[in-house]
Amino acid sequence: MSTPETVVALQLDSRHEAVDWSQMGRWLISRIGYPLAGIAVLLAVWWLGGWLIASNPDTEPFADFAPAPAFARLQELLANGYAWQAAGPSLERIGLGLFWAVVIGVPVGVGIGLFASLREITHVPFQFLRMISPLAWMPVAVLAFATWDGAIVFLIAVAAIWPVLFSTAQGVRRIDPLWFKVAKNLGADGWQMLRKIILPAIGQDIFAGIRLAVGVAWIVLVPAEYLGVTSGLGYAINDARDTLEYDTLAAMVVVIGVIGFLLDGICVSLIKRFSWHHQD
Structure with missing residues (x-):
């Protein structure tokens, strides 16, 4: 019962x-x-x-840009390895460009976040430079670098450095000043404060900047690869356009979107990994 x-x-x-x-x-x-x-x-x-x-009879030659021909062609490009061969050089260039953006942007961002005088000195020059389209630096890059790969990496770094730099600086400025006072009272030097306080506290901000930088760099990469190189996703798109293979062009656009989505997902995971310092 x-x-x-x-x-x-x-x-x-x-x-x-x-x-x-x-x-x-x-x-x-x-x-x-x-x-x-x-x-x-x-x-x-x-x-x-x-x-x-x-x-439309006037645009019928472009009909292969539709989903069905594009996905059928994408399956072929994945099977014969062409898509992977095109993606490899592009990912390498993106990686190198982001590497230099982080190597330069994070230290400069930390300095700007810590020192008000440096922030005031660099404000106008940095705002001026970041408004210039990265592709406008193409003639300078061609003259400055011996290879087109070097020029493309430079353009990607120029595009990607600003989100990393400003996000890092903003993260440093949000650190509670009390943390620095406590560290000084405990005898911490500048290097120890950088390793134990600043970098752990701004990890999420750095990766948030990298996430924005990936999107900007991905946009710059494709048109940059239209010129001078014979590899990469941008080259594959340009070659498909020249040969009127619009199904291949659409398939490579899908590849670019999928890779960009995956890279963004990696950045989001890293941001969540370093989100502890924003939680009460």
Whole structure:
């Protein structure tokens, strides 16, 4: 025979199970349902654009830009390795450009965040320089570097350095000054404060800047690879355009988008990893 206490306990358990299922349903919708809906809308717009292009006699030669030919061609490019061969040099250039952006941007950002005088001195020059399109530096890069690869890496670094630099500086300025006072009272020198206080505290800000830098660098990379080089995703797109292979062009655009999405996901994971210092 069930006692009143047993009945109440069973009712509470059933309510907890209902709540858990409800929470799981909301989680599935937010994490899976919404992204799939967004992808479906994107594909629908792409398909509609392809249909409009194919139905117009003036634009019919561009009909292979539609989703069906593009994905069929993408499967071929992945199978024969062409997509991987094109992505490799581009990723190498992106990596080198981001490396130099971080190597230069983080120390300068720390200095700007720590010293008000340096921040005032560099404000106008930095704001002026960051407003110049990185591609406008192409003639300078060609003259300054012996290879096109070096010029492209330079352009990527020029584009990527500003998000890293300013995000780092902002992170340093948000550090509680009390931390520095406590460290000094404990006998910490400048190097120890940098390693134990500043860098751990601004880790999230650095990777947030890198996340923005990846997007900017990815945009700069493709047009930069149109000129001078015979490898990379930008070169593959330009070559497909010249040979009127619009299915290949669309397939390489998909590759660029997927790689960019994955790189952004890596940056988001790193930002979450270093988010502890913003939590109470």
